[in-house]
Amino acid sequence: MARQYQLRLLCVAAALSGLAWFGQSSRGVEPDGPDFSAVRIALQPDPKPAVTTKATVPVDHSRYVGVAGCAAANCHGGDGSRGVLGSEYSTWIQDDPHAKAYTDLFNETSQRMVVALRLDKPAHQAKLCLNCHGPQSDPPFDGPVAAHGALLDGVSCESCHGAASHWLGPHVRRDWRQKSAAEKAEFGFRDTKDLWTRGKVCADCHVGEPGRDVNHDLYAAGHPRLFFELSAFNANLPAHWDRKADHKREGTETSSAFEAKLWAVGQIASAEAAVDLLIHRAKNSSDDVPAFVRGGDYSHEKTIAVWPELAETGCFACHHELNSPSWRQARGYAGRKPGGSPWQSWLTPLVGDVAAKFGQADSPLTALSTEMAKPYPDRAAVVAAAVDAQRKLSELGESINGQTLSREQVKALLSGIAEHTPELAARNWDSATQSYLALVALHQSLQDMSGSEVPDAKGREINRTLEEVLGQLAFPADADSPRTFDKESIQQLQERLRAIQQSLSNGQ
Ligand code: HEC
Ligand code: HEC
Ligand code: HEC
Ligand code: HEC
Numbered sequence: 001m002a003r004q005y006q007l008r009l010l011c012v013a014a015a016l017s018g019l020a021w022f023g024q025s026s027r028g029v030e031p032d033g034p035d036f037s038a039v040r041i042a043l044q045p046d047p048k049p050a051v052t053t054k055a056t057v058p059v060d061h062s063r064y065v066g067v068a069g070c071a072a073a074n075c076h077g078g079d080g081s082r083g084v085l086g087s088e089y090s091t092w093i094q095d096d097p098h099a100k101a102y103t104d105l106f107n108e109t110s111q112r113m114v115v116a117l118r119l120d121k122p123a124h125q126a127k128l129c130l131n132c133h134g135p136q137s138d139p140p141f142d143g144p145v146a147a148h149g150a151l152l153d154g155v156s157c158e159s160c161h162g163a164a165s166h167w168l169g170p171h172v173r174r175d176w177r178q179k180s181a182a183e184k185a186e187f188g189f190r191d192t193k194d195l196w197t198r199g200k201v202c203a204d205c206h207v208g209e210p211g212r213d214v215n216h217d218l219y220a221a222g223h224p225r226l227f228f229e230l231s232a233f234n235a236n237l238p239a240h241w242d243r244k245a246d247h248k249r250e251g252t253e254t255s256s257a258f259e260a261k262l263w264a265v266g267q268i269a270s271a272e273a274a275v276d277l278l279i280h281r282a283k284n285s286s287d288d289v290p291a292f293v294r295g296g297d298y299s300h301e302k303t304i305a306v307w308p309e310l311a312e313t314g315c316f317a318c319h320h321e322l323n324s325p326s327w328r329q330a331r332g333y334a335g336r337k338p339g340g341s342p343w344q345s346w347l348t349p350l351v352g353d354v355a356a357k358f359g360q361a362d363s364p365l366t367a368l369s370t371e372m373a374k375p376y377p378d379r380a381a382v383v384a385a386a387v388d389a390q391r392k393l394s395e396l397g398e399s400i401n402g403q404t405l406s407r408e409q410v411k412a413l414l415s416g417i418a419e420h421t422p423e424l425a426a427r428n429w430d431s432a433t434q435s436y437l438a439l440v441a442l443h444q445s446l447q448d449m450s451g452s453e454v455p456d457a458k459g460r461e462i463n464r465t466l467e468e469v470l471g472q473l474a475f476p477a478d479a480d481s482p483r484t485f486d487k488e489s490i491q492q493l494q495e496r497l498r499a500i501q502q503s504l505s506n507g508q
Contacts (some may be wrong), residue, residue: 048204062163062188091240098155116221196401199269207273216310230266257405260445314345341374364392
């Protein structure tokens, strides 16, 4: 298994490393430049929406105890001599990007963002940033900003495993292991072994949630674009756990549907997070524009619920050259009117495919996407459609999560998506790249279920073609965006995707 995994990691790592863009392109933003405050509408405190499967704590809010509480050598700070177990802290502090999430708030990009946003505090004191880069409690983040020493932890153990004030003591006692996930959740502990829970935990920061919001203001100020896809991000994280155990829970060590299920659950968890944020924005923005918004300034305390929020629309719908006639006009607008918005082009293009394979004829997002594609979506209609979509997504996510996928299911998912990818590739770079990530995860999963350690000739050929696809999706060396993604590259991409589809349907 190790070798294919390597390939997988390489592909995805390369894909994502090419995606660290826009950071530089924000150089041109002047603090006194164009001000979107006309469309920035007011905010209210962040109530947590009712629909959430996140672990809740019944008594008072859990607080963070800090990594020092985990890092002792006989707890999680071992040197690796016992394998991954017991050395979680060492892996995290040495290799995990989350360990530098707080210190990155001192870097040049962060400082530029503070100026552009006219923030009234430096980034490392602003909850606007800290709620993702160094949280000190679970949502609704109602405590004061912690001291520098505590914040230094960045995105630490408790950011994923749950604030530990209620479970730190109990979890070292012998009876902890006997407790069910639901019982542990009562203490504020999150069961990251459960893939739906894991997806939602990651999506809370990598997509956002009420109180954690990378909106277009932050992008325009220089924040890197959030490109989340669960299977790729999970693979890219230096594991402080046993990946084989992950695999075994979804089959056996030698035949596991882990990658496919993680991918499918991740698609739904990401969409659910996007819908959650949309509901929050649509409900909590109002026409009362507070003073700091009118002045274009951000308070360090608040995220602003902006409506309509530009960051929910595919970036390249606006950020592209203007030509008429253009290849976009020739391509068409996938059911939208010319000038309409492709809503959530990164997070949602494959949600319908997943829903269809798991028994929902209609995508949970159809009604919502139609409303959001209008240039001026109706806010009440959006909230109604979004609440409905969120319920359907949660049901779908939990239903997939409850299954152990068979080889036939993974095959059907892969061939259905392979058939769809040529059309998806023509829509935009976001859909093309999500198609690539889907094919990588599902093809890997089928390999993991083949009973063979090494891919056969056909498998190797598909891997080679996927690498070529990746090469085409990568940004040109001199750009921070897919500037060369146009009619010709789409045609070449489609040829390769059709070749993959062909080889999958040959003799299976
Ligand atoms: C509390 C918020 C938070 C949570 C929860 C979280 N992340 Fe992150 N993640 C971040 C931040 C912030 C960064 C950027 C750190 C930096 O470089 O400063 C990051 C970076 C990463 C990176 C590196 C990305 C790159 O471009 O190099 C990966 C991979 C990643 N996270 C995966 C995950 C996975 C998988 C999960 C869930 C198991 C997860 N994260 C949960 C906030 C979070
Ligand atoms: C919704 C959660 C969220 C919020 C709010 C947020 N960030 Fe981030 N930030 C992330 C994640 C996730 C990444 C990693 C992105 C990736 O690589 O996929 C990141 C990456 C970054 C990076 C790049 C780190 C590197 O490796 O170079 C900087 C700089 C940054 N954020 C600064 C800020 C600042 C400053 C603020 C506040 C004004 C802020 N962020 C608010 C989640 C957030
Ligand atoms: C970005 C999210 C994230 C962060 C930060 C994080 N973990 Fe984890 N952790 C996970 C995931 C995902 C797993 C794999 C699923 C599981 O076993 O729960 C995991 C697994 C574990 C396990 C179980 C290992 C096993 O094989 O059963 C332990 C123990 C653990 N983490 C401790 C820590 C400690 C200690 C820290 C801080 C030093 C930490 N984690 C930081 C996400 C995270
Ligand atoms: C509905 C149109 C629209 C969408 C969609 C949109 N933007 Fe923008 N963006 C703008 C406008 C308008 C500006 C201001 C341009 C100016 O000041 O000249 C801007 C400015 C920027 C800037 C500042 C740098 C520059 O070159 O102007 C960045 C970076 C940026 N956007 C990133 C993004 C990202 C990332 C997305 C997708 C998540 C996105 N935008 C989606 C309209 C949009």
